[in-house]
Amino acid sequence: MTFKRNLFLAGAIVVGSAGFAQAEMVATAINDLNVRAGPGPQYPAVGVAPRGSQAMLDGCIQGSRWCRVDVGGVRGWVYAQYLQVEQAGSTVVVEQHQSELGVPVVTYETTASVAADPAPGDELLGPVGSVEAISPPETVTTYVQTNPAQTVRLGGDVVVGASVPNDVTFQEIPDYQYRYVRINDRPVLVDPGTRRIVYVYN
Numbered sequence: 001m002t003f004k005r006n007l008f009l010a011g012a013i014v015v016g017s018a019g020f021a022q023a024e025m026v027a028t029a030i031n032d033l034n035v036r037a038g039p040g041p042q043y044p045a046v047g048v049a050p051r052g053s054q055a056m057l058d059g060c061i062q063g064s065r066w067c068r069v070d071v072g073g074v075r076g077w078v079y080a081q082y083l084q085v086e087q088a089g090s091t092v093v094v095e096q097h098q099s100e101l102g103v104p105v106v107t108y109e110t111t112a113s114v115a116a117d118p119a120p121g122d123e124l125l126g127p128v129g130s131v132e133a134i135s136p137p138e139t140v141t142t143y144v145q146t147n148p149a150q151t152v153r154l155g156g157d158v159v160v161g162a163s164v165p166n167d168v169t170f171q172e173i174p175d176y177q178y179r180y181v182r183i184n185d186r187p188v189l190v191d192p193g194t195r196r197i198v199y200v201y202n
Contacts, residue, residue: 025101027057027069027083027094034157035076039066039108042155047074057083057094059104065095068106077108131161134178134198136189143173144189144201149182158186164195 029052034045039061049055049071060067060080067080080095087101094103136144149171156162164170170179170190178189178198189199 025057025085025103027055027067027085028091029053029055029071029078030082030084030093033078033082035069035071035074035078037076039064039068039077041157043077046076047071049078055083057085057103059106060094060098061108062105066108067094067103131191131194131196131198134189136176136178136199140173140176140178140189141201143176144180144187147171147180149180149187151182151185154183158183158188158197158200160197160200162197164190164197166195 029049032051033049035047035049037043037046049069053071055069055071055078058068058070058075065080066077067083068075068077069083080098081093083094084091085094085101087097092101094101152168154165154168164181164183168181168183170181170192173180177191179192181188181190183197187201188197190196191198
């Protein structure tokens, strides 16, 4: 985790008010969250905030859903809609109550050393859609492990439901309805009809 954290710190400058360290508040992750190196899905994950974990909320970008948090010593960016805080005895979602909660406003500046942005012309994974989650049989897992495919580099989150661009070629798996492709060094199974990811190998 250290090298990922260092990449984030070297690659970005976060600018906020001088006194906002005192204004930090504790937020709880509603779902498992990728903590990203910058305020956008194109930035790499530098850590994960498991569902129910507590995060120190530094602040949010004005007019944006992205907020900066510190989770277990890893600092990065998450969606405000997946953070909740306690207010007057009830739990509220940060995105819907930023102003009344007094969440500090922070800004984000990229520098030339940021390697998180996709290069110009890089393709992105499509928007996430609804798919039926699957659990591949052992025979398929064995096939994927013993037949490593060349990795395809794409921007965006490699998650179940994301659509894969049309020019990406899938590898057939014997006697199996789904196809196999390796995206950003992560093997995934794809529905060839919808081109959506149905399973991601860890």
